[in-house]
Each structure stands twice: as structure tokens, then as C-alpha cells.
Amino acid sequence: MKNTEQLLDLQAYVDGELSEERRRQIEATLPADLDAQELVAGLRQLGTLIRAHEPVATVPAAREFYWNQIRRQIEAEQPKAPAASAALGWLRWLIPAMGVAAVAVVVSTQQTPREITLAGGGDVTAVDVSSTVFRSESDGVTVHWIQ
Amino acid sequence: MPGSVKHDYPSEADDALVKWSQQGDTEAFEQLVFRHRDKIYARALMMMRNEDQALEYSQEAWVKAWQRLVQFQGESSFATWVTRIVINLCLDQLRRQKRVRTESIEAMDEESGGVERQLPAPETNPTAGLEQDELRRRIDEALGKLTDAHRTVVVLHEFEGLEYKEIAKRVGISIGTVMSRLFYARRRLAFLLQSLKRERSE
Incomplete structure (x- = not known):
């Protein structure tokens, strides 16, 4: 009969937990040790058996009920949730977007005024809502009206 | 987004x-x-x-x-x-709840070398002939008969694939205790599964 240390060594051998040197020692004595062979085979089979038949279980609650309880806790502890970092993500996009928008406004105010031909033969050029240009080709007159 | x-x-x-x-x-x-x-x-x-x-x-x-x-x-x-x-x-x-570190009489016996005296070595194919679902249920029953301390090391080693060192760290016990608990648990499982086989043949 083997002592506890020998038994635990054989188990460690099966589990791949021995040092290389100790593993070689066990493998050298194993062919002549029938008890050890039986134990090693038994441990291996038991491991294979229980791993292949891992007990399963189903949550004893409907999907909505189970999820709603989780959702409520997530919402109650919102500051810790990734939603906070999502908000920062929005800011990352928002700041450059605001910059782009500001540049667009400046560029548009410096663009060449768009001309609108009036029924009376004159043109109205709209720069923006606060400035209007009236030009009459026949009279050779241009009027700038700034609101 | x-x-x-x-x-x-x-x-x-x-x-x-x-x-x-x-x-x-x-x-x-x-x-x-x-x-x-x-x-x-x-x-x-x-x-x-x-x-x-x-x-x-x-x-x-x-x-x-x-x-x-x-x-x-x-x-x-x-x-x-x-x-x-x-x-x-x-x-x-x-x-x-002190369910994994408490030294029970069983654990003391186990760790003082009583394991090999009490339980048989795992028998070859102790559950031959059982349907898969039935076998799964029986293994679950056998796991349920282990103490929390023993079942924990089995779960962490067999189903989570953790090494002795990692189990020791997570449970807060020595590697030697992990090894002896695992050995005892395996022999107990083998014993329980053999008992099932005997029940079936009677």
C-alpha cells in the first residue's frame, strides 16, 4: 500500500503538475508498479468521465424577469457602468465636430455672394440673412444693404 | 454608435x-x-x-x-x-459562511492519511451503460454529496482547468491541501459512482 505522499505524487503526475525530473522518475517506475498503473488509469478515467458530463442547469426564471433584475441594478449603479465612458466617447466626437462646424461657418461667410436676378432687371446677392446686395446692370448701380 | x-x-x-x-x-x-x-x-x-x-x-x-x-x-x-x-x-x-476553510473531522482524517484506507481506487468505467443525461444527473448528485471544500477544488480543477497553485490562491489554502482535497474528492466520487453501479445491478 502506498503512503499519502506517493498517492498525491501519482495524482500530480496525472494532472501534469510534476516537475520534469519527478515526472521522469514516475514514468520509470510505473511499468513495474501495477497498483500505481491502476490508480493512474482510474484517475484519468474519472476525470474524462466528469468533464464529459459536466452537470447543466437552466435558470429557473423567464428571460425578461431575470434580465430586468440585472438591468435595474445596472441602472441603480450607473456611474460605474460603461455608459459613463460611452458619454466620454460622445465628447470625443462632439468637440472636433464643433470645431469643424465653426470652420464651416467662417468659410461660408467669406464665400462670393450668390446673385439672385430680380424681375425688374436687377440682381440680389445674398451673403447671409444680415446682408443684401442690389445691382442694376441697366442703371450701372450697386447698392449694399446691411441689416 | x-x-x-x-x-x-x-x-x-x-x-x-x-x-x-x-x-x-x-x-x-x-x-x-x-x-x-x-x-x-x-x-x-x-x-x-x-x-x-x-x-x-x-x-x-x-x-x-x-x-x-x-x-x-x-x-x-x-x-x-x-x-x-x-x-x-x-x-x-x-x-x-466558513464553508471552504473549516477543518471538518472528515478533512482532518483525509489530511492525516485516512484517504487510502477508506475508499477504493476509481474503478474502470464505473458507469457503463448509463444514458448520457442520467450519467450527468448522477455525477451532479455525487458532486452534491461532497463537502463544499472538496467540491470547490473539483469544480476549479476539472471544470475550470485551474492549476493547483491557482486554486490554492483563490481558495486561500496551501497547495498541499489542494492536492489532498482533490485526491479525497476524486476517490469519494469514484466510490459514489460505484455505489450507483451496484444499485443498478441489484
Whole structure:
């Protein structure tokens, strides 16, 4: 009969937990040790058996009920949730977007005024809502009206 | 961007759902919960052997998973990552209840060398002929007959694939105790499964 240390060594051998040197020692004595062979085979089979038949279980609650309880806790502890970092993500996009928008406004105010031909033969050029240009080709007159 | 694009969540892989969840998309996270909830619950039930506690800790694990999603970098599968969270919750609870570290008479006997005197070596194919579902149920029953301390090391080693050192660290015991508990638990399982075989043949 083997002592506890020998038994635990054989188990460690099966589990791949021995040092290389100790593993070689066990493998050298194993062919002549029938008890050890039986134990090693038994441990291996038991491991294979229980791993292949891992007990399963189903949550004893409907999907909505189970999820709603989780959702409520997530919402109650919102500051810790990734939603906070999502908000920062929005800011990352928002700041450059605001910059782009500001540049667009400046560029548009410096663009060449768009001309609108009036029924009376004159043109109205709209720069923006606060400035209007009236030009009459026949009279050779241009009027700038700034609101 | 979360909320602006409607995804077909059930058909998406975990990786995509995790990415959207990390951006705050709770619908993506709900799909992950729905997909893996039974596995997480089963692990909690295996550890605690109590349906109410298993339900509570599995839900708590999902809440913690949501809170720590930014830490998930994909080193393991998402399901494995959440499983580790639920195991840690169960271990904390078992420790609080002193269910994994208490030295029982059985454990003292086991650790003083009584193991090999009491129980037979695992027999070759002790459950031959049993249907798969029946075998699964019997193994679950046998696991349920182990003490919390012994079952914990079996779960961590056989189902989670943790090494002795990692089990020792998580449970808060020495590597030697992990080895002796594992050995005792295996022999007890073998004994219980052999008993089932005897029951069937009578």
C-alpha cells in the first residue's frame, strides 16, 4: 500500500503538475508498479468521465424577469457602468465636430455672394440673412444693404 | 454608435456584442446575458448547491461583468470571464459562511492519511451503460454529496482547468491541501459512482 505522499505524487503526475525530473522518475517506475498503473488509469478515467458530463442547469426564471433584475441594478449603479465612458466617447466626437462646424461657418461667410436676378432687371446677392446686395446692370448701380 | 444603428443582436458573435456593450449598449449586453445565463447559473448552482443563492449570485455576476466590461480585453472567452466572476462571488460567500476553510473531522482524517484506507481506487468505467443525461444527473448528485471544500477544488480543477497553485490562491489554502482535497474528492466520487453501479445491478 502506498503512503499519502506517493498517492498525491501519482495524482500530480496525472494532472501534469510534476516537475520534469519527478515526472521522469514516475514514468520509470510505473511499468513495474501495477497498483500505481491502476490508480493512474482510474484517475484519468474519472476525470474524462466528469468533464464529459459536466452537470447543466437552466435558470429557473423567464428571460425578461431575470434580465430586468440585472438591468435595474445596472441602472441603480450607473456611474460605474460603461455608459459613463460611452458619454466620454460622445465628447470625443462632439468637440472636433464643433470645431469643424465653426470652420464651416467662417468659410461660408467669406464665400462670393450668390446673385439672385430680380424681375425688374436687377440682381440680389445674398451673403447671409444680415446682408443684401442690389445691382442694376441697366442703371450701372450697386447698392449694399446691411441689416 | 450605440442606439443609432439597429443591430441583429441574436445573430452577432460575442466579440461584437461585447464591443457594443463596452460602449454602453444594454441591448447587446442583454443578448450576452441571454446567451450565457444558463452556464453562469449552473456554475453558481454547482458551487452553492442552492437554487436561490445560485440565482442571486449569477445575477450579481452579470452586474459586476457590466461594471468591469472595460477591463475585459479578450484574453479568454467572454463566457469564461463571466464564469470566473461568478466563481469568485461564490467563493467569497462560501468563505464568509466558513464553508471552504473549516477543518471538518472528515478533512482532518483525509489530511492525516485516512484517504487510502477508506475508499477504493476509481474503478474502470464505473458507469457503463448509463444514458448520457442520467450519467450527468448522477455525477451532479455525487458532486452534491461532497463537502463544499472538496467540491470547490473539483469544480476549479476539472471544470475550470485551474492549476493547483491557482486554486490554492483563490481558495486561500496551501497547495498541499489542494492536492489532498482533490485526491479525497476524486476517490469519494469514484466510490459514489460505484455505489450507483451496484444499485443498478441489484
